[in-house]
Amino acid sequence: MTSSNIRVNLPQNSYDIAIAPGSLSQLGNSLSELNIGKKVLLVSNSTIFKHYGEQTINSLQDAGFEACYHLIPAGERHKTPASIRKLYDTALKNRLERSSTLIALGGGVIGDMTGFAAATWLRGINFVQVPTSLLAMVDAAIGGKTGVNHPRGKNLIGAFHQPKRVLIDPQVLTTLPAREFRAGMAEVIKYGVIWDTELFERLEAAKRLDSLRYVDPELLQTILARSVQAKADVVSKDEKEAGLRAILNYGHTIGHGVESLTGYRLVNHGEAVGIGMVVAGELAAAMEMWQPDEAQRQNALIEKTGLPTQIPSMLTARAIADSLKNDKKVKAGKVRFILPTHIGSVTITDDVNPDILHEVLQKNIQKTP
Amino acid sequence: MTSSNIRVNLPQNSYDIAIAPGSLSQLGNSLSELNIGKKVLLVSNSTIFKHYGEQTINSLQDAGFEACYHLIPAGERHKTPASIRKLYDTALKNRLERSSTLIALGGGVIGDMTGFAAATWLRGINFVQVPTSLLAMVDAAIGGKTGVNHPRGKNLIGAFHQPKRVLIDPQVLTTLPAREFRAGMAEVIKYGVIWDTELFERLEAAKRLDSLRYVDPELLQTILARSVQAKADVVSKDEKEAGLRAILNYGHTIGHGVESLTGYRLVNHGEAVGIGMVVAGELAAAMEMWQPDEAQRQNALIEKTGLPTQIPSMLTARAIADSLKNDKKVKAGKVRFILPTHIGSVTITDDVNPDILHEVLQKNIQKTP
Numbered sequence: 127m128t129s130s131n132i133r134v135n136l137p138q139n140s141y142d143i144a145i146a147p148g149s150l151s152q153l154g155n156s157l158s159e160l161n162i163g164k165k166v167l168l169v170s171n172s173t174i175f176k177h178y179g180e181q182t183i184n185s186l187q188d189a190g191f192e193a194c195y196h197l198i199p200a201g202e203r204h205k206t207p208a209s210i211r212k213l214y215d216t217a218l219k220n221r222l223e224r225s226s227t228l229i230a231l232g233g234g235v236i237g238d239m240t241g242f243a244a245a246t247w248l249r250g251i252n253f254v255q256v257p258t259s260l261l262a263m264v265d266a267a268i269g270g271k272t273g274v275n276h277p278r279g280k281n282l283i284g285a286f287h288q289p290k291r292v293l294i295d296p297q298v299l300t301t302l303p304a305r306e307f308r309a310g311m312a313e314v315i316k317y318g319v320i321w322d323t324e325l326f327e328r329l330e331a332a333k334r335l336d337s338l339r340y341v342d343p344e345l346l347q348t349i350l351a352r353s354v355q356a357k358a359d360v361v362s363k364d365e366k367e368a369g370l371r372a373i374l375n376y377g378h379t380i381g382h383g384v385e386s387l388t389g390y391r392l393v394n395h396g397e398a399v400g401i402g403m404v405v406a407g408e409l410a411a412a413m414e415m416w417q418p419d420e421a422q423r424q425n426a427l428i429e430k431t432g433l434p435t436q437i438p439s440m441l442t443a444r445a446i447a448d449s450l451k452n453d454k455k456v457k458a459g460k461v462r463f464i465l466p467t468h469i470g471s472v473t474i475t476d477d478v479n480p481d482i483l484h485e486v487l488q489k490n491i492q493k494t495p
Numbered sequence: 496m497t498s499s500n501i502r503v504n505l506p507q508n509s510y511d512i513a514i515a516p517g518s519l520s521q522l523g524n525s526l527s528e529l530n531i532g533k534k535v536l537l538v539s540n541s542t543i544f545k546h547y548g549e550q551t552i553n554s555l556q557d558a559g560f561e562a563c564y565h566l567i568p569a570g571e572r573h574k575t576p577a578s579i580r581k582l583y584d585t586a587l588k589n590r591l592e593r594s595s596t597l598i599a600l601g602g603g604v605i606g607d608m609t610g611f612a613a614a615t616w617l618r619g620i621n622f623v624q625v626p627t628s629l630l631a632m633v634d635a636a637i638g639g640k641t642g643v644n645h646p647r648g649k650n651l652i653g654a655f656h657q658p659k660r661v662l663i664d665p666q667v668l669t670t671l672p673a674r675e676f677r678a679g680m681a682e683v684i685k686y687g688v689i690w691d692t693e694l695f696e697r698l699e700a701a702k703r704l705d706s707l708r709y710v711d712p713e714l715l716q717t718i719l720a721r722s723v724q725a726k727a728d729v730v731s732k733d734e735k736e737a738g739l740r741a742i743l744n745y746g747h748t749i750g751h752g753v754e755s756l757t758g759y760r761l762v763n764h765g766e767a768v769g770i771g772m773v774v775a776g777e778l779a780a781a782m783e784m785w786q787p788d789e790a791q792r793q794n795a796l797i798e799k800t801g802l803p804t805q806i807p808s809m810l811t812a813r814a815i816a817d818s819l820k821n822d823k824k825v826k827a828g829k830v831r832f833i834l835p836t837h838i839g840s841v842t843i844t845d846d847v848n849p850d851i852l853h854e855v856l857q858k859n860i861q862k863t864p
Contacts, residue, residue, distance in 0.1 A: 138506060207576065218647055221820070221828075224736075246615065249642060249653040250735070273618060278587055284618040285654055366619070367593075451590070459590075 154189025163225030241272030245287030260310025309396025523558025532594030603635030610641030614656030629679025678765020692839030
């Protein structure tokens with residue numbers, strides 16, 4: 127089967143992302159190539175660990191690592207400083223050293239927390255990402271953004287800390303719930319809109335995208351490799367989000383508002399991004415920056431994955447507009463929007479008329495039947 | 496009066512350290528030279544803020560900054576994740592942005608905590624160090640080590656995050672308690688032993704060193720400039736402590752043990768380092784790595800500053816030896832020691848005979864009268 131290796135080039139701490147079916151069972155050997163100590167702490171949640179914990183620990187031990195593990199309850203609501211404190215306690219109990227390594231085996235929540243713990247334990251130890259959700263594979267696991275939520279906002283507490291390696295095994299997606307698969311597809315579509323016209327067109331050509339079972343292994347490898355390449359390209363050009371990297375937040379400005387106002391429960395991250403892309407696309411069309419037919423093609427693709435496209439009916443346009451002011455991307459008090467100009471290309475602007483924003487938000491709130 | 500400007504050269508994020516009498520009142524102008532946003536949050540404790548808060552805030556406002564402040568109770572026991580959470584809340588309330596700046600006005604505790612909050616809020620914002628204790632001026636404020644304590648160990652939770660600038664005004668030392676001045680002198684003597692023979696000899700030539708009032712402004716400027724230069728040299732060569740930087744921990748291996756076993760209260764950091772240097776020096780002499788007469792000269796200098804030289808009588812050699820295993824500097828289970836070979840030069844070794852260590856520790860425990 128096809129496999130891909132993609133490099134993230136950075137001034138310091140460059141690293142490789144391997145995408146290869148069956149690679150999970152080779153994790154130990156893969157880590158042996160890195161210059162790291164013998165102690166590794168695997169971080170996961172019980173659902174993932176039940177599926178893949180034993181094989182992962184065995185692979186690490188067979189390669190000569192001293193492996194221990196720490197489980198965090200599943201779900202965004204556990205992405206808190208309190209969970210990090212428990213992880214510190216496990217690190218202390220197992221006497222992790224500066225040369226030791228945390229391994230994140232899980233989705234974005236596990237990856238973000240493990241990375242943040244690695245960034246802040248002993249002033250920074252190694253970490254490796256083994257993403258198990260589509261969303262984490264194409265987005266969260268790459269680029270070194272780590273963090274936890276503050277009661278008042280997502281990822282407000284965090285650090286940049288690059289992994290030493292990212293290992294993606296597409297076969298683990300077979301145990302991913304369908305809703306999680308669709309959530310990951312939101313980020314894949316995002317790369318099509320902001321960066322990769324060909325990826326967008328390959329997705330358009332697919333008959334169905336609402337479940338992994340309609341995606342053949344070749345298309346899956348293309349989806350993963352092109353998405354990861356897009357992310358790696360952008361991060362290599364702008365590691366710390368001084369400029370360009372902000373385009374990765376396409377759909378996320380509104381998306382974060384929808385997520386936080388619904389308590390991170392009703393709508394998951396990918397669904398929020400899908401909704402955010404619909405709103406951002408219609409905003410760009412309303413501002414005559416984007417052809418309405420291209421916005422329509424984007425929305426049709428989002429619908430084809432089975433993602434929601436409308437803001438939940440209990441939210442108001444005003445509440446969402448207000449929530450944007452707490453966004454990390456606010457600069458000199460102004461909210462920055464990422465808006466498409468063509469499929470494969472976006473622009474960054476803080477010059478959005480509040481009335482037009484209000485109107486577009488209003489139009490995209492789900493009507494109660 | 497003399498002033499000095501010392502550069503810390505790093506692959507990314509190089510910065511300047513200014514040492515100039517009266518410079519505190521020029522803080523606002525100094526920050527105007529940096530490419531930072533208008534919002535600044537001054538972090539201090541109430542003792543320091545009473546002395547210097549108003550003039551600092553005025554200087555910032557006069558230079559056009561929007562300045563707010565946050566006070567943390569004084570003392571090492573407040574150097575905790577809980578204090579950082581309160582600081583995050585102030586940052587949120589004042590809507591700090593990624594271009595905003597935290598300013599640490601205080602000693603090492605304030606500097607370490609402010610730096611850690613800056614490292615982890617919005618994945619890293621600017622910070623500036625304005626150290627007000629001798630210890631912070633010559634050590635803690637330089638080099639980007641930030642962090643808080645874990646109940647089981649000092650600075651176990653932390654990150655590397657370099658300041659944008661360090662501003663040292665020697666005049667603020669006039670309000671520093673005598674015991675704190677002596678604590679800072681421990682780090683100054685450390686630079687003499689590990690790096691700068693001339694600094695060591697200048698200190699030996701001084702008649703008294705046990706209080707600032709015996710130190711004339713010229714000697715004070717020399718003490719500050721040569722110490723800061725030593726630290727800047729070492730940090731420039733090894734930012735993340737891959738090797739050389741570990742020499743700055745001379746006296747700290749035993750010192751941290753003494754501090755933590757006495758609950759960070761009985762003995763302050765500088766005093767612990769002074770005791771740690773006496774033990775490390777005698778260990779080096781016992782291992783025939785260092786001439787006993789040079790060890791004696793070091794101990795005489797420590798005594799001249801009025802610092803304690805003996806381990807508090809309630810501690811045992813065994814308890815201290817055990818405590819070393821939790822040290823961040825442990826590598827593959829072995830404790831690393833920094834041991835002098837000549838005045839101005841040290842070596843790093845993990846090959847210390849436990850029996851000799853025990854004997855030297857035993858010998859240096861204070862005898863109850």
